[in-house]
Amino acid sequence: MDGFRLEQKHGKARVRVARVWRDAGGRHSVVEWNVSISLFSDCVDAYLRGDNSDIVATDTMKNTVYAKAKECTGQLSVEDFAILLAKHFTSEYRQVHAAVVKIVEKPWERVHIDGLPHDHGFKLGSERHTTEVILEKHGPLKLTSGVEGLALLKTTKSGFEGFIRDKYTVLPETRERILATEVAASWRYSYESVSSIPQKLLYFTERYLDVKKVLVDTFFGPQKEGVYSPSVQSTLFQMAKAALNRFPDISLVQLKMPNLHFLPVNLSSKDNTIVKFEDDVYLPTDEPHGSIEASLSRFWAKLGEVPPTKSSAASDPQRNLLWHGRLTALCASDAIMESSTVEIHLVCLDESIIGIC
Numbered sequence: 001m002d003g004f005r006l007e008q009k010h011g012k013a014r015v016r017v018a019r020v021w022r023d024a025g026g027r028h029s030v031v032e033w034n035v036s037i038s039l040f041s042d043c044v045d046a047y048l049r050g051d052n053s054d055i056v057a058t059d060t061m062k063n064t065v066y067a068k069a070k071e072c073t074g075q076l077s078v079e080d081f082a083i084l085l086a087k088h089f090t091s092e093y094r095q096v097h098a099a100v101v102k103i104v105e106k107p108w109e110r111v112h113i114d115g116l117p118h119d120h121g122f123k124l125g126s127e128r129h130t131t132e133v134i135l136e137k138h139g140p141l142k143l144t145s146g147v148e149g150l151a152l153l154k155t156t157k158s159g160f161e162g163f164i165r166d167k168y169t170v171l172p173e174t175r176e177r178i179l180a181t182e183v184a185a186s187w188r189y190s191y192e193s194v195s196s197i198p199q200k201l202l203y204f205t206e207r208y209l210d211v212k213k214v215l216v217d218t219f220f221g222p223q224k225e226g227v228y229s230p231s232v233q234s235t236l237f238q239m240a241k242a243a244l245n246r247f248p249d250i251s252l253v254q255l256k257m258p259n260l261h262f263l264p265v266n267l268s269s270k271d272n273t274i275v276k277f278e279d280d281v282y283l284p285t286d287e288p289h290g291s292i293e294a295s296l297s298r299f300w301a302k303l304g305e306v307p308p309t310k311s312s313a314a315s316d317p318q319r320n321l322l323w324h325g326r327l328t329a330l331c332a333s334d335a336i337m338e339s340s341t342v343e344i345h346l347v348c349l350d351e352s353i354i355g356i357c
């Protein structure tokens with residue numbers, strides 16, 4: 001094409017749909033989804049010659065969302081709806097060779113009145129369930145689920161010590177601070193074809209709740225004693241590792257955990273101390289915040305290889321994880337202090353790091 005290369009896709013973004021199901025006993029269920037569709041298709045003549053004969057109209061894509069929602073006569077997970085749409089677009093049109101469907105579910109939760117579940121009343125919760133399906137007509141499925149907006153805070157069992165000190169460092173070391181974050185997590189399922197997906201009703205909805213619980217439980221630790229966090233990085237790693245160890249059908253976990261700083265308040269005038277900080281009064285901030293993110297995936301299992309050392313690891317390849325993260329920390333105490341970027345690639349066998357690549 002005249003020495004040029006054209007890469008293109010088209011789709012419909014942010015299609016909002018709500019679906020209500022009513023069971024025989026009069027109980028209603030509802031979901032609200034925000035659907036974005038992208039199609040990779042052979043429609044270059046539209047770009048080159050103004051010929052639209054190979055274009056699936058984005059308006060048709062939008063209508064398909066409503067038509068398919070209508071066809072779903074029983075409640076289904078957001079993942080299953082995304083797969084159903086992706087399957088439709090890749091099988092219906094010869095021009096379409098791959099579909100990407102992303103959906104964010106609004107967290108409508110059933111209300112309880114006097115301790116009993118209401119038949120048709122819902123209130124908005126906080127964190128959102130997300131999914132992304134990439135389906136090629138003649139290729140593998142990629143299925144990712146996630147949660148965003150999961151705000152967590154603990155008032156103790158968190159510190160930050162031993163970091164690099166130089167002429168710009170003023171942050172004091174501490175073993176006592178508030179740890180607050182808003183987790184955005186996504187996890188990749190290892191199902192590589194639509195036919196290999198478990199047929200159990202609401203399987204992925206259940207998985208979503210279970211993964212979220214493992215992430216949250218690992219962040220906090222047991223009710224009374226909690227668990228000490230030496231850094232957001234360490235806690236993030238423990239959370240991702242717990243999810244991979246617990247769920248064999250998940251091959252990768254990505255976590256974004258901004259460090260939302262709660263700054264110690266010390267107030268004094270020339271003559272007297274007004275507020276002396278005793279791990280009690282804080283100034284909550286959301287800007288600037290540390291931005292810490294990494295992904296953890298199974299390494300040896302994925303490559304189908306046996307790790308080179310440690311017989312225990314060889315007998316349980318799911319426990320061998322590739323830790324690859326990109327980490328950016330923007331730090332603040334009383335003022336903006338420093339921004340740093342570090343890339344880490346560690347290969348772990350059980351608890352011990354055996355390689356840095």
Ligand SMILES: O=c1[nH]c(=O)c2[nH]c(=O)[nH]c2[nH]1
Nearest residue numbers: 160231232233290329331332
């Ligand atoms: O858990 C933390 N990780 C960091 O990288 C960092 N940087 C910082 O200033 N405070 C913190 N806390």
